[in-house]
Amino acid sequence: MEELKNNIIEEIASVACIDASEVVLEMPKDTANGDFAFPCFRLSKTMRKAPVQIAEELKEKLIKIEGIEKIDSVNGYLNFFAKKEGMVKSVLLDVIQNKENYGKTNVGKGENVVVDYSSPNIAKPFHIGHLRSTVIGKALYNIYNHLGYNSVGVNHLGDWGTQFGKLIEGYKRWGTEYNIEENPIDELTKIYIRINAVCKEDETALDACRENFKKLEENDPYCVELWEKFRSLSLKEFDRIYKILGCTFDSLNGEAFYSDKMDEVTKLLEDSGKLVESKGARIIDLEAKKMPPCIVGKTNGSTTYATRDLAAIIYRARTYNFAKAVYLTSYEQILHFKQVFEVAKLLKLDPKYTDNLVHVPFGMVHLKTGKMSTREGNIVKLEDLINEAVAKVEAVIEAKNPDLEDKKETARKIGVGAIIFNDLKNARIKDEIFDLDEMLKFEGETGPYVQYTYVRTQSIIEKAGYVPNIEEIDFSKLEDKDSIEVIKNLAAFKDAVASAAKGNEPSVVARYVVTLAQSYSAFYNNNKIMNAEKTVKDARLVLTIAVGIVIKLALSILGIECPEKM
């Protein structure tokens, strides 16, 4: 398909005497306008002719292009009609021969991309707000891998900061009232909410919390012991959730990991001569960049989130020699990362690192009642959501396919898939209003719909009971409109992945796989496979196999599993 496109581009370039980079081809929405189109309008200025005339002249000169059977000139457009059989053959061979490696490239040249994602706060519930960072990050991780990068997934745990001073203070005051061994996160959350309420009323309590954190930074044994306890109990719970989501990390180095790496940051910033004192705090002034100052040292001497992020940049540059480092957080932190990335330029790192720090912000999940806040206690825990989704899927299975084997496992894959897909299908910057009913719809542009389409392909392959020899397929049997639509969508996979990486936007792949599934469903409804004449049946089977491969591949890139039956 790319080859065909390149042929056309080269021919146009040579005939029109322009550079190939100036030839931009489109894929017309309406198939009546061909498979590729070249708008001649932009040439009209330099060539001093009407677009229609240019198109006509180019058409006359373009005598023969490999793989093209017809060229039309319509209203200033040059429309190219591909030889269907060749196009069908090249696409299907590509998919069938490469299987799950279809569309893999080596543009990443094995270089490391650090993906900083998920990053929940220790001792707080893993709620539906954390889901976005986790699923978008995981998808980007897979997307970069597919493009030949080596992704490094870092869960930058929120395991440091004043919040631990608060928890320690709360535990000191009322620790015996709560059973944190039994139900760590829920109980710690109660303590957290309670101490926050106290701090709101009582400034001295807040000071005590800050003092606790300072002690923690200074390795006070009591504080460290409590911190370790909170951390390990929380991680145990997170592990359970990551397992359900099929999520793994290459590093769990959170903020605490950098607590002993701050001095170097401070030293480097001092050396830069840009570190100044202001109102008792140590800051980098960013007025020249039209930003508020970046605070790297608090009045009481302890560090900030920014300092730890700077230490992390140094550490990751040295450890991973990254080609790119992407950070997944909600858009609340846009300014923070702008500041940190600016200050990072003062750390004397090779610019190849500091020029490739990318914050990837995403929209927030709101409840109908407003913003979620652990402090206020109005959150939806992810695990509760997953349980509801799986329960609903189980009910659907019971109604539609009660004889299904492995109902529980299938329900898990579908329920979790529905939740993940729902979070990935829209542009990441969009806010989301949490609506359980909306989330648990399994019809239309949803995860279960795509999975269902995959299951249909597998069902047909199973029923056929054989795999046709690709060498013997008569690809001319797939020249009907439905088949061609599927073929074009199969070919579009590579662009979808590339464009998702370019914009750090997994929704492109999610949209893509829906489109592929839709085109196959239409094909499936309009064309009988099993009882077609043998050569037709074989050709359609190969198409079906290819669709199965690409749907499964695309979903796996999105971090979604496919049941074989449902």
Add this chain to the structure above:
RNA sequence: GUGCUUGUAGCUCAGUUGGAUAGAGCAACGGCCUUCUAAGCCGUGGGUCGGGCGUUCGAAUCGCUCCAGGCACACCA
């Protein structure tokens, strides 16, 4: 107040580097299961692309401006 961001069908959203008649899903209505899984398919209705001005052969897309929502803006992360 400053900066960023969002605004497209009743609802949720797509819309390639500006291109041909602005597309899906949901909801509504009407069809399609004695034949490969109806979690499906086909059809109908539904649009001042927030408003205005501008650039251009051509604007949902680019620029300016206004309106509306959201977020951030010194010791939370």
